Structures are given as structure tokens and as C-alpha cells.
Amino acid sequence: MPTAVLTARALLLDMDGTLVDSxxxxxxxxxxxxxxxxxxxxxxxxxxxxxxxxxxxxxxxxxxxxxxxxxxxxxxxxxxxxDVEGIVPIPGAHRFLAALEAGALPHALVTSADVALATARMTAAGLRIPRPRITAESVGASKPDPEGFLKGAAELGMAPADCVVFEDSAAGIAAGLAAGMRVVGIGPRAAAHGPTVAVPTLEHVTVDPLPGGEGLTLTLLVEDAQPAIAS
Incomplete structure (x- = not known):
């Protein structure tokens, strides 16, 4: 599979379809x-x-x-x-979140779920809940409005251009791009909706801290002949 490389200062993570298969x-x-x-x-x-x-x-x-x-x-x-019957983690989600935590790499959850639903689904999937978290209670407009991602960047003290969004849906990908961010599409829905790059699962993502602690590198095994390097 082709490889794409992105650098960023922070990641903004959707939940459903991105970390959790609901x-x-x-x-x-x-x-x-x-x-x-x-x-x-x-x-x-x-x-x-x-x-x-x-x-x-x-x-x-x-x-x-x-x-x-x-x-x-x-x-x-x-x-x-x-109803949490059938809730499972997206393949690679445990390893992916563990890498972010181990490297103390800035990241936030940006989900259309409210706090109760996000907690129920992440718990059912056996995943820790990233903080900060931007939930339905945090915003006045749903994705594809970029408000949630812009708030997530602000919570982390980052400029939008320094953030990479992880998303699976048309609405979420549109929201991330409208926020001025690069978007990694996750799963079978994503590639059709124009993310910066797309991968089948989080198993196809490797996260490494940049020297000096000023950000991170994402190495992505992408789905098709996408650019070898995406800035």
C-alpha cells in the first residue's frame, strides 16, 4: 500500500466510526x-x-x-x-490511543454524541475517553458545521492549520475541511468524501513524536494512489 506522511501539532478525533464501531x-x-x-x-x-x-x-x-x-x-x-449491544473498538484504536498517551501528544475528542452517549460507547468499547472532549453540549451547530473542530483546536491552544482531524463520515470530513484542517479518513465510508488521505482502519496509522516535543508525525498506509507526502 502507498504511504503518506503528515506532521501536526495536535489531533482532533471523532468517535463513532473513527474510534468506536457503533x-x-x-x-x-x-x-x-x-x-x-x-x-x-x-x-x-x-x-x-x-x-x-x-x-x-x-x-x-x-x-x-x-x-x-x-x-x-x-x-x-x-x-x-x-443500547451498547454490538459496540466494539475500531481495529487499532487501543494501540492508537495508547501511543498518543505514551507520547503525551495533544489530542481531543470531537463528537456529535452528548457526554452520556460518548461515555457509554467508549466504555463499552473498552477505550479511554480523550480530554479535552467537545460533545453535543459544547456546540450550537452540528457537523458539517466546523464549530466543534474549531473549539477542539482552541481547547488545545492550537491553530486550525496545525491540527489533523480523524473522521469517517461525509458530515465530519466536511466539517474538518471547513475548519481549515487536514483530514484523515477512517474506514469504508471515508474515501468517497474527499479527505486529505484515507486509511482502512487505525491499524494503518503509526504515530511518532517529533524531536523536541513540538508535534507528531503520522505515517499512513493509504487506500489508493494518494500523495506520498501530504502537507
Whole structure:
């Protein structure tokens, strides 16, 4: 596989599809939601990943009052938080997070989940929860708005251009690029949505600190003939 190399001062990490494989739960509950509201599951599946629930609902039911979406979102969050059947870590996630911790490399979680859901899913996957963490409670707009990633960079004291985002979804990749950051796409959904580079799993990522402690190097085994070096 071709190799790409990125340098950065900090990493901003999505959760679902990036650190945690929650597809089984998401698809189970959102399939039921689609049936309840007469929305074909294929349409739901095209937009559900990476967004807060109310934003997904607004996309699928554009005439529906937003207050109903927010109320329904609260119900869905409760259901998702209580259902962790099938939650597993993305391959390589344990090693990846351990490398960041061992090297004291700056990183933050930026997720569309709220604190309760993020805690439930990371715990079910046996993963530590990165801090700082930017969750649904931290932002006024869902991905693909860049607010969450910009807040994550600010929490770490970093300029956007010094950060690399790890994402899997169309909404998340768009948010990272809109924030002025480079984006590593993770998993089967990512490559189609224009990340800087894409890898199949976190097993294809190696993290090393730069000499002097001023950042890190990412060595990526990329999915296709992407650039050998991406700045």
C-alpha cells in the first residue's frame, strides 16, 4: 500500500466510526425511526452518520418543526445511550490511543454524541475517553458545521492549520475541511468524501513524536494512489 506522511501539532478525533464501531446500534435504532416516520432506511443511512440526531431529522423531514426534532433527538439519545449491544473498538484504536498517551501528544475528542452517549460507547468499547472532549453540549451547530473542530483546536491552544482531524463520515470530513484542517479518513465510508488521505482502519496509522516535543508525525498506509507526502 502507498504511504503518506503528515506532521501536526495536535489531533482532533471523532468517535463513532473513527474510534468506536457503533454501526450496529445506529442502524438498528435509526431503521426503527425511519419506519416510524415513513422514511426509507436507504435515505436515513445516507445522512445519519456524523451528525447530531436533530440535524439528521431536519435533513430527512425538512417541513417538520425544529422543536419536534429536538424533542425526538432527546428520545433517540436516551435509546442510543442504553443500547451498547454490538459496540466494539475500531481495529487499532487501543494501540492508537495508547501511543498518543505514551507520547503525551495533544489530542481531543470531537463528537456529535452528548457526554452520556460518548461515555457509554467508549466504555463499552473498552477505550479511554480523550480530554479535552467537545460533545453535543459544547456546540450550537452540528457537523458539517466546523464549530466543534474549531473549539477542539482552541481547547488545545492550537491553530486550525496545525491540527489533523480523524473522521469517517461525509458530515465530519466536511466539517474538518471547513475548519481549515487536514483530514484523515477512517474506514469504508471515508474515501468517497474527499479527505486529505484515507486509511482502512487505525491499524494503518503509526504515530511518532517529533524531536523536541513540538508535534507528531503520522505515517499512513493509504487506500489508493494518494500523495506520498501530504502537507
Amino acid at each position: 454501526d450496529a446500534v445506529v442502524e438498528r435504532l435509526w431503521r426503527a425511526w425511519g419506519e416510524e416516520h415513513g422514511v426509507p432506511f436507504e435515505q436515513v443511512l445516507r445522512v445519519v452518520h456524523g451528525r447530531q440526531g436533530y440535524a439528521t431529522m431536519a435533513e430527512l423531514l425538512p417541513e417538520r418543526p425544529m422543536e419536534l426534532n429536538h424533542a425526538d433527538n432527546a428520545r433517540m439519545l436516551a435509546a442510543e445511550t442504553s
